[in-house]
Amino acid sequence: MDWFEPVRAYCERSGPGFWGEPANALSNGAFLLAAAAAAYRARTAEPPDRAGLGLAALIAVVGIGSFLFHTLAVYWAMLADVIPIAVFIYAYLALALHRYLRLAPTRVTAATVGFALFNFALTPMLDGLAGAGVLSLTNGSIDYLPALLALFGVAWATMGSAQERFIGTGRRLAGISVLFLISLAARTADQAACAVLPFGTHPLWHVLNAAVLYALVATAVRHREATG
DSSP, X not given: OOTTOBOOOSTXXXXXXXXXXXXHHHTTHHHHHHHHHHHXXXXXXXXXXXXXXXXXXHHHXXXXXXXXXXXXXXXXXXXXXXXXXXXXXXXXXXXXXXXXXXXXXXXXXXXHHHHHHHHHHHHHHHHHHHTSOHHHHTXXXXXXXXXXXXXXXXXXXXXXXXXXXXXXXHHHHHHHHHHHHHHHHHHHTTTGGGGTOTTOSHHHHHHHHHHHHHHHHHHHHHHHHHHO
């Protein structure tokens, strides 16, 4: 494994330089703003929401890792980008199952592990069905399909609660799911947009996804305040 193998994955990159993707790199500032806003929301809750603060810290790490990838564009920096995102997804799913669906810790663990297994198995399974590499066909966005499905699923299950406070949370999660779908569309269209947009659409993915991550944390904090 060559940790310093160059990775050119996005429309904007035209060469190996540090600022080869200026819009992609600078748009990661949206994650830092989202992290600061999420941390403020969690810290000013009564009492402060420790889980929310932890997720806010993860959002900041996501932004830093993505900045490294879009400036250095090498293999280890790609891992610094994707690993924090994966950690956020698994952490938020576990929190959602416990906080929104009131599952016991053992069931939360089992469901999260099951989700991880599904996540790892989905792309090879789709490759076999399609007879082609769906990762390249979707510009890598297929990796986020399990997270999108899980978010819609948790939203639907939460809206199925008999308590009005839970239904409101479910509706907010459904709205966030739609925003996540739009952000994924922007990520997927990046290479195809090169002919008309020199920077591609990946910076829009960063901005919209930062909004998604903030909204997820704010929803978790608001739900805890409403339900005690």
